[in-house]
Amino acid sequence: MKTVEKQAHIRLDEKDRPWIDDTNVKVIEVALDHLGYGWNAETIQENHPNLSLAQVYAALAWYYDHQTDMDAEIARQDKRIQALRDAAAPSPLQRRLAASRRSK
Numbered sequence: 001m002k003t004v005e006k007q008a009h010i011r012l013d014e015k016d017r018p019w020i021d022d023t024n025v026k027v028i029e030v031a032l033d034h035l036g037y038g039w040n041a042e043t044i045q046e047n048h049p050n051l052s053l054a055q056v057y058a059a060l061a062w063y064y065d066h067q068t069d070m071d072a073e074i075a076r077q078d079k080r081i082q083a084l085r086d087a088a089a090p091s092p093l094q095r096r097l098a099a100s101r102r103s104k
Contacts, residue, residue: 007058007061007062007065008054008058009021009052009054009055009058009059010027010058010059010062018059018062018066020051020055020058020059021055023050023051023055025048025050025051025059027059027062027063027070028063028070028073028074028077030044030048030051030056030059030060030063031059031060031063031070031074032074033047033048034060034063035074041053041056041057041060044056
């Protein structure tokens with residue numbers, strides 16, 4: 001039997017991904033704002049006015065309580081995104097910019 005830890009403002013979906021209750025915001029999104037931009041909870045809340053400060057703090061607490069797993073998921077997502085970028089053909093704008101650089 002799986003033990004489910006309870007934390008206010010956080011719910012797990014069917015794939016055990018943590019989400020902020022009553023929103024369409026994943027905990028990982030708040031963690032990435034914190035890690036990527038260096039934002040504190042108040043700044044994250046200012047940039048996500050649909051979240052309460054309590055929800056932001058709960059998401060950050062979840063991140064730090066599960067940091068190893070969350071960091072591994074961030075790395076997996078980053079690797080997947082990079083693979084998609086590498087496999088994608090250049091956009092028309094990228095082709096024009098590359099042609100412009102070659103002609104200079």
